[in-house]
Amino acid sequence: MQIRSTLIVGTRDSILARLQTDMALKLLKEKYPHINFEINAAKTSGDKILNKPLAEMGGRGVFVKELEEALLEGSADLVVHSLKDLPTELPNNLTLAATLERADSRDVLLSKNNCSFSELPAGSRVATSSRRRAAQLSSLRTDLQFVDIRGNIQTRLRKLDEGQCDAMVLAAAGLLRLGLSERISQYFSPEESTPAVGQGALGIECRKDDKFVFELLSAINDQRVWACTKAERAFLKKLGGGCSVPVGAHAQFVSDNEIELKACVTSLDGKEIHAGSSRAKAQNAELLGESLAEQLISGGAAKIIEQLLNAAPGNVSPP
Secondary structure, X not given: OOOOXXXXXXEEOOHHHHHHHHXXXXXXXXXXXXXXEEEEEEOOHHHHOOOXXXXXXXXXXXXXXXHHHHHHHOOOOEEEXXXXXXXXXXXXXXXXXXXXXXXXXXXXEEEHHHOOOOOOOOOOEEEOOOHXXXXXXXXXXXXXXXXXXXXXXXXXXXXXXXXXXXXXXXXXXXXXXXXXXXXXXXXXXXXXXXXXXXXXXXXXXXXXXXXXXXXXXXXXXXXXXXXXXXXXXXXXXXXXXXXHOOEEEXXXXXXXXXXXXXXXXXXXXXXXXXXXXXXXXXXXXXXXXXXXXXXXXXXHHHHHHHHHHOOOOOOEOOO
């Protein structure tokens, strides 16, 4: 095992990504003060290409491809991700080594005049880059217009303030980490909008054969977050479809060693929803995710997935 005094940390080059990377580095530096950590920030395809829907670009992997290439090439020793961006299928030589404390995993509404979702006027333009959010919320309000939006949080807030949309739906975690909680008009319950797999959690990826880094990361791994997100990721992997399919999954501990997983698959128009929940011991998290996916597949979700994988994405807002 090669012991090093300096490690290179890969991250997306955005305010939120750098903040999240600093959170991970704080834990690492407290535990390993003798190691020097250097940042290697990069813009991913998802950061650079803003005139296409995420589903059209290939979904979740667009925010990690360049970072994983840095790992494989050796220009990074570990990479900090928003776990919801990390695909369930990783390159053969890479592995997820740790998950960190999870922020609020819920979706939130931001709107003009601080309106709640039920108070939005009919015909309001609600912006989101997520098929999942649009599909689930369409089941609650059929009289709203869901439009695609791209860009970092600051860019999206500017678009809302400029009137390019009437409201938007984002993840609570990013806004809270950036100190922007005052912009939130409403928190959606997981029943109203089941969060994306891994939403709110941070994941750290490294090379499989780098035992030195893997052991360092294992020491800061949050076991409860690991179990919950393992169940969610196993659900998505078994289901298939990735970011292009409106899939939500949220796991939480309901006792000291038992987790409950709630998940759903929704048609794009929100008219058809296949949802379910199940519980298991934390050590059986992966099996929990797989079995719930099989339950939804046998209940009719497979047809939705097949249809949505071939569905054309919606229009994109200007960058």
